[in-house]
Amino acid sequence: MENTAPQLFKITFDGIEIEVPPGTTIMQAARQLGPHYAPPAMCYYEPLKGTGGKCRACLVKVTAGSAKDPRPMPKLVPSCITTVQDGMVVENTTNESVLETRRGIVEFLLINHPLDCPVCDQAGECHLQDFAFEHGRVTTRYEEERRTFEKQDIGPYVQLHMTRCILCYRCVFTADQITNKRVHGVMNRGDHAEISTYIEKAIDNDFSGNVIDVCPVGALTDKTYRFKSRVWFSKPVEAHCDCEKCSGNVTLWYRGDEVIRVTARKNEWGEVKEFICNTCRFERKKTSDWTIEGPTKISRHSVIMANKYRADVKKPAFGLKVAEAQYKQIDDSRPYITDGTTIRELSKENNAKANQRSLAENN
Amino acid sequence: MAVKILTEHINVPGINTFDVYRKMGGYAAVEKALKKMTPEEIVEEVKKSGVRGRGGAGFPMGMKWSFLAKPEGVPRYLVCNADESEPGTFKDHFLMREIPHLLIEGMIVSSFALGANKSFIYVRGELMYVIQILEKAIAEAKAAGFLGKNILGSSYDLELVVQPGGGAYICGEETALLESLEGKRGNPRNKPPFPAVKGLYQSPTVVNNVESIANTPWIVNNGGDAYASLGVGRSTGTKLISASGHINKPGVYEIPLGITVEDFIYADEWCGGIRPGHHLKAVIAGGSSVPILPANLILNLANGDKRLMTYESLSDGGFATGTMLGSGGFIAMDETSCVVRNTWTFARFYHHESCGQCSPCREGTGWMDKVLERIEHGKGNMHDIDLLVDVAKKIEGNTICPLGDAAAWPVASAIRHFRDEFEWHVKHPQEATQPGAVYRGAMELV
Structure with a gap:
């Protein structure tokens, strides 16, 4: 018999295990992992009480409800208002149905x-x-009047x-x-x-x-x-x-x-x-x-x-020193043609060769 | 004759008055419940009866009652959902108009069982005259000592309030109803928490349909086992069916659950068959939200057995070949009805009634409405049909409340079973847009 209740709930989010205090929502847990993992939120706004659950952009799949009751939840759940249970397994970007639904939500919001x-x-x-x-x-399927x-x-x-x-x-x-x-x-x-x-x-x-x-x-x-x-x-x-x-x-x-x-x-x-x-x-x-x-x-x-750093800002010397140390002259003994007329003639020749090749392939 | 639980005395003249209702044995359940039974015993009887919620979802009523949280010092509420707005369903309206005291009696018994001292009947605003009938009935019951303080000397108090709604379909969803009752905008709440834990004014609340509550006096009088002996399997008791469409005798029927659909449509006791000279094409078995089924599938299961009027039999085969009993809005259509037009009408309804809170339903219902309008008016393309299926799929299951599902199912099922008809509308716009034009291609009529 254990007297102390577990202080932290262990959940698996997209295959990553994290421990969060009870009462945390799935969204808050995912945000601890960083912007790359957190589901998108269009209506949820943490400082405002009562927000969330409306835009459905943050729907995730819960494949195991908790350690006690490991049944998956039948529907996708809004991660911003669903609190975590100990042993919950959540799939966000690893679940195709979540991504498919999210594509649908974007479409609905944009029509x-x-x-x-x-x-x-x-x-x-x-x-x-x-x-x-x-x-x-990329494209829209909406043909109606907005x-x-x-x-x-x-x-x-x-x-x-x-x-x-x-x-x-x-x-x-x-x-x-x-x-x-x-x-x-x-x-x-x-x-x-x-x-x-x-x-x-x-x-x-x-x-x-x-x-x-x-x-x-x-x-x-x-x-x-x-x-x-x-x-x-x-x-x-x-x-x-x-x-x-x-x-x-x-x-x-x-x-x-x-x-x-x-x-x-x-x-x-x-x-x-x-x-x-x-x-x-x-x-x-x-x-x-x-x-x-x-x-x-x-x-x-x-x-x-964008546009925050200008090209004339002086760069630190460190990079230049590294480049100098690693500089090697390329060993290339091919003749370099710099004369314009010759280049034009050569390119005409090359074009003709390429045309012939493609004709031969098509035939 | 089959047993009638709700409509036994419906034809007695003056049954809407307290005196006649009392003479026919009314309010006996209140006497029995308050004097001889404890609240727990009543809940137990309701559980035993196996009666399922009559509003559409079919959730066992006794189980719903037993989920009610009972913290100390917090009031509990019973709310009767009389916001019946589903196209095709008109049973609660009929019941409240004809025999209002049955609902009042049910409310007293149920409130006593749940320990509620203030209960509400939320009626849709369009039915103002029904509200007046109910208020008159409440005044009569109060004068006779069945409502108010210290009912029948049992030290139980109950106040019954009739609240008109504003006429929004969404306020029939239980949490939207509670918001509306609190005087707010009728937006459904996110669940959990469920109303049984945090409902009206953040207190534990049970929301039940009119018909469900009207069943409780009979259960108290005759016992849960007697109720459970009616019906088939987990579909116990009787059910009011609002029959409409191309049948000979439209109206509200109280059927014992378990008769065959074929009997219900063709027997003289019930609908009396399809109107002369026509054949059954399709049926919407439980109000506009449930999937539409073609004639052969509504009469027979996929395995060839007869389909019964029960929760289980109607949903047999999932959505591929089944539908739902829903709220019992039985709409029969013969070969003169156009499924595309019908689907568009429903889509327009859901577009109009979506509360606009969550994005899939707000945008998706409007999208489906507009695409269906184009198809109906001969401006559709073949890819629109698949688009509709895809949009319906994106709405279904991704919304806060079941309105999204209810909007998606009729469209998805109509295309599933009547795709030819949609394609005919796209391919023959000239022909399809003639007044009264209906698809006459190959289809199974009965």
């Missing part, structure tokens, strides 16, 4: 998406782009593009949990459901701007940043200020010497841990408003990293 990435401010930091790039197919909505103005700061929305409900949860009076929610149902302020009332409270950061797509964007730049042309910098309303910890997005956008700091999963107030986000757009901490750490593979 009514306008695909206006070239003019969308979110492009480059859009979760749907990443998800589609990773799991989607659904559209009547345009709505939801205030001076936030631009709503309802056609781009994937109804993750993150902004609804934000409005519910971060701000003290919720004035926006979801109206209608089915594929004509839309995010809306109740009876088109503008969102006016100090934290409404956070809906921009939580939106995984370009449905809610910053009006003060609209069409100003592209993400990969701007340079993110960590900064802070003394703010009486929020923590004041932000990311400034520079283009040249100008701050073109202020956002909250996002972690590697694109999640905001400290929400910021509208004053910080929309009003403080001068370098003198902020204390700069240093460049934001961004994944090397992200498109945001």
Whole structure:
């Protein structure tokens, strides 16, 4: 008889064994393994309570429910809200049905998406782009008309593009949990459901701007940043200020010497841990408003990293020394032709030979 | 005559009033339950009876009741799901309209068994006059001392609330119903936790269909064993079937589970056969959500035996050759009905009724609707048919609630069994789009 209950649950995720405390979800366990293993999440947002389970992008196969009851779960389960059991075996990218379903989910999310990435401010930091790039197919099978909505103005700061929305409900949860009076929610149902302020009332409270950061797509964007730049042309910098309303910890997005956008700091999963107030986000757009901490750490593979390093930056001497030490002259005694006329003649000859060869093969 | 449990006194004039209902032996179950039985004994009787949920899923009711968590100091709720909105199903509507006191009696007995002091009947908003009937019945029962404080001197209190819904199909899904009852948007919840643990207002809750609850007075009066002796195998008791379509006598029938489908369609006691001069083409056996079956498969099993009106027999053969009893919305179609148009109608319904919460159902139902509309209007392509099958497959099983499955099954089954008809629509758009045009190619009629 053992008196102590096991402190940690042992689970197998894609063949890798990890130990996590009870109550952890499959998603959180997978995130401990790193971005390469974690299932995609379009609606789940860890800092917001109650999110998850809606987009179905993170569905995984549980091939053994637990050590006590090793039966597989009959359906694919959403990893973001399913808690782990001791001895659970989960298959993510190693299971073909999971990948097939995920291809289907991308397709579903994209059939009514306008695909206006070239003019969308979110492009480059859009979760749907990443998800589609990773799991989607190249062509579409959708021949029908895409659904559209009547345009709505939801205030001076936030631009709503309802056609781009994937109804993750993150902004609804934000409005519910971060701000003290919720004035926006979801109206209608089915594929004509839309995010809306109740009876088109503008969102006016100090934290409404956070809906921009939580939106995984370009449905809610910053009006003060609209069409100003592209993400990969701007340079993110960590900064802070003394703010009486929020923590004041932000990311400034520079283009040249100008701050073109202020956002909250996002972690590697694109999640905001400290929400910021509208004053910080929309009003403080001068370098003198902020204390700069240093460049934001961004994944090397992200498109945001493009254009960040210029060619004239001096490279460290170490590499040159290695190259010099390993330099060997190539031993090549073939005559090199540098005269233009001869090269032209030779290439004509070679072309003729190649043509003859292919003719002979075809015959 | 077969035993009637629910509709025995349905034709007695004035049965919708308390006095007549009481005279016919009504509310005897309340007296017996509150005076002679403990809640545990009633749950035990219901378990013994083997009655299965009549709302569509067919989950054993006694088992559902025994899952109810009973933490100290937390109220428990019983919610009656009267949000009957499935196309083809109209039995609960009929029952509540004709004999409302049966439901009230069932609610009292069931609430007592589950230890609920406040119970709800969630009726769909379109049935406003039924809500008035129920409220009148509740007032009568209260005046007679069967509801309210200290019922029949047993120190058991019960308040019964009738709540109109907003008319959304999705609010018939139990967790969406609970959300709606709490005054929120009717979006289904993620499960687990199940309502038996965290339901209405985060308290343990049982959600049962009207017909399921209406069965409990009889079970209390006659015992679970008597109920279990009716029917076949695990399909015990009787079932209300809403018969509609091209039959001679459409209506609500209470059948003993276990009669053959052939009997049900052709016997004079029930539907009375297909309308004169026509033949049976297809049947949707349990409401719009279940797979459609062609005539030969609905009458006979794959092995040649007669198919019975039971949960097991109707689902025999899986989805390849079977269907489901569902909520008992029996729709018979003769050779004049177009399966493509019918499938499109259902797809349009699910497109309209999807709550829009999870992506496969929100986007997939609309996609299927639009593709089927094109095929029906002569603008389809051959690859659209395979596309529909694939979309249905991607929706099925990947959604939060069963609405996704319910939207996918009719489409997938119609193509499985009537592919020729879809192909005819694609190949002969001119002919297929004529008013009243129906595929007349080779098919098995009965």
